[in-house]
Amino acid sequence: MGALVSNRGLFGTIAAILLLMTTAPLHAQLRAEPPDWWLGMNNPKLQLMVIGEGIGRTTPSLDYTGVSLDAWHTATSPNYLFLDLIIGPEASAGTLPLRFVFPDGRSENLSYPLQERERPASAYTGFDATDVIYLITPDRFANGNPENDRWPGMREQKVDRTDDYGRHGGDIQGIRDHLDYLADMGFTALWSSPLLENDMPESSYHGYAITDFYKVDPRFGTLEEYKALSAEAASRGIKLIMDQVANHCGLYHWWMEDLPFTDWIHYQKEWQQGQPYTVTNHQRTVNQDAYASEADRELMNAGWFVPSMPDLNQDNPFLARYLIQNSIWWVETLNLGGIRQDTYPYPDKDFMAEWARAIMEEYPNFNIVGEEWSYNPLLVAYWQHGMANRDGYQSWLRSTMDFPLQQDLVSALNQEEGWDAGLNVLYQSLANDFNYPRPEDLLVFADNHDMDRLFTQVKESPQRAEMAMAFVLTAPRTPQVYYGTEILMENSAKPGDHGLIRTEFPGGWADSPVNAFTGKGLSPAQKTMQLRMRRLLQYRKGSWALKSGSTLHFSPQDGVYLMARKFEEETVVLLLNKNKAPYTLELERFSELGVSGELWEVLREKTVKWSGKLNLDAPGAYILTTSK
Structure with a gap:
């Protein structure tokens, strides 16, 4: 939930915030939104x-x-x-x-x-399981244009790279400068946290308190630069995914000075009278719970996320239409390859279904992923289009974020082995796929911008981090990688610190002592992780077994888990080995895989023989393929 992570209690009371608001004329010039449209x-x-x-x-x-x-x-x-x-x-x-x-x-x-229109609707192709998505926090990835670090008239002028929650200066130009790195690694889609204007007094770097839904934040760049990013990414085979927020806006959004209707935001009357805002109860289960009280449903839907983010009232038909058209405008303007919708279960769920339906009917080949931060697969499945929900609800979402599998993956790697612990947790979690209409469309990840980095989660074990990413990139899912995971970035000094989770990418600033783009200054473990991920990502681009193959897995034994993907003559075998000492794997148990002879080991780039026994000389991941 991108919105929750940056508050830190910095904004004080609503009354105090209102005193800070600008007194400049709000409607001096006649204008319209959307600013343009298409035939x-x-x-x-x-x-x-x-x-x-x-x-x-x-x-x-x-x-x-x-x-x-x-x-x-x-x-x-x-x-x-x-x-x-x-x-x-x-x-x-x-x-x-x-x-x-x-x-x-x-x-x-x-x-x-x-x-x-520059292109027909059918040309807007959304991300899917053939892609690997790279998630970036733009302010922390690379500073390509130091001239826009500060912008006249904006409420947060200070750039302080020593402050985890301050602005560091990363921008659109910085992303553009390093698109070759993404392509060389093998990523085929780019998702950045929001780049729209966040004219907030503090913690504006994260992007989720939008103050103008049609304006790029000038500290990130211009609309033309955003368009150029999309075009340059597309020329490298990389789709652009936009992070959008329909649930709330920033408290300093321009319309907060003169709200169009008396019900534009939830608890509007109380807010205008200077009363404390009403916080949501975060009880996302009310969307599915047949026993939920109306009081709980109302508070979940209408409560504000944090004091700095007014909750939008999508029951207002004009606001609902505004949000739908805004999303379509950005798809058309940027030639998007997808939308990631923040805090998906918090707005009115019928509106969200209408919002997604309108987009998918306009762009039949498109894709939207919704954030349902729940570790209950039943709740995640509820939002996927095609799910036979008891209440008849259909969300129109092709994809949801697979938090249950993420949690179980990390738990499986950290726990000691047992009949219901360790790798068995992962085995049983993947077995829940019968619950989903299309498990391959779920977005799987080992970490993201709202949780501790993978290397911190796995207690700074390079072998566990390698196993986690090997699974993410071979599982029957649509994989997402958080920037820096490929070089073992961590936040172990302050677990849970969201500012530190969004650490600067080494090499993104001129004075960076380490440069992950070139490899300068990386430790041997970081170089190994980056190299092996690059090898797997590049192999995956040409592997239909990993992109759309059938899946077969075997229950873990003796600290080893095997999962295989198969498409026509190509079979890819993933082995996760948690044994600290060398281990000899008896292969007879896996005869139904139908593989034999020499296989290519993708991560280490060497030939291994699949016959009788297989020696695993170190803990970590092994990826064997019949197709080099």
Whole structure:
């Protein structure tokens, strides 16, 4: 839950925050959101939020062939007007001449761009199990443009690289500068935490307190740079995944000074009266619990995540439409290859189904992954489209985040072996796949930006870290790797410290003493981890067994677990060996795999013989394939 991790109690009371808010004119210039739109969309309807001083008192009109002004709606605030447009098939690209006439006869004009689509909807291909996703916290990955570290007029000006929760200066240019590293490693998709404006007074680096849903944070770069990132990534075979937030916004979002309606955010009246905000109960099970009280459901859905993040009320139909169109606008603008939706179970679940449905109907080949931070596979499965839920709910999500398997993977590696402990935990966890409509679409990971780094979780054991990542990259799942996991980055000095979890990537700053992009200064263990992950990632790119093959596994014995993936003539065997001493594995038990003779060991790049017995001379992972 990206939103929860950076509060640290720094914002004080709501009343104190309000005193800090700018007094600059909010609606001095007439504008509309979305800022532009396209011809030929699956849904011909478009609702514009027009913002301007007193615009709600005007009568709008439009004269443009193929585009009709179907209706308009006033808000509680006089400074908003919502226009319902219908874009017909005979419309052509151009500028819509919107005219607004005030009661006194004055008028204002707004030119609204209507564009041709650059690509058909079918060309928007979402990430899937053929991909490996690299997750980045942009402020901590690489600083490609020090000139934008501070930005005039923004509330957090200070750059302090000694502060885990301060801004460090990483940006879009830094990511662009190192796309070759991602491609060379073998990653095929890039997910960064949000890059939109977070004009918050403190801890603005993480991105989840958005203050403008249509504006790139200038300390990260510009919209043109964001577009360039997408295009340059695509040229290297890397899809761009956008981290979005429908549940809440930042307290300093521009509309908080003049909310459109009296129900735009939850507990709006209390907040405007300076009362303490109402926190969510975080009881995500109310979405599925047939016995849940309405009081618990209401508090879960409407409560604020933290004081700095007002909870958005998607029951307001204008806000609901705004959020749906915003997501589609970004897909179209950036040629996205996916969306990751933060805190998925917290908003109204019927709205979230409508939100996902609208996107998937617009882009049939797209993909969305929702964050359900639960270790209960029943709760995770509830959100996957195609699940036969007892209440009939369908979420339209192809993918959800597999927190249950992540927890069991780490537990399996850390525990002593036993009939229901150690590697048996992993074996039994994977056996839960009967619960999911499409287990291969679940997003599996060993760590991410909200939890201790893998190397810390496995008590700084390189062998356990290697086993964890070998499993993540060979399991029947869509794998995600957190930046720096490939070089054993850790936060062991402060477990649970989210600022430290998002440590700077070595080499991303000019003064970095270690450079993981080039290998300079890495320890032998770090170099080995990076090298072996690169070998596996590159092999995986050409392996249909790992991308879409059938799966077979054997219950662990004597500290060894075997899982195999098979596609046509290719068989890939994963062995996880927890034995500290050399171990001889008897192979007769695995005869149904149908493999024999010489196999290629991917991680160590050597030939091994599969016949009778196999010697495992060290703890760690072994990946054997019939196809070199």
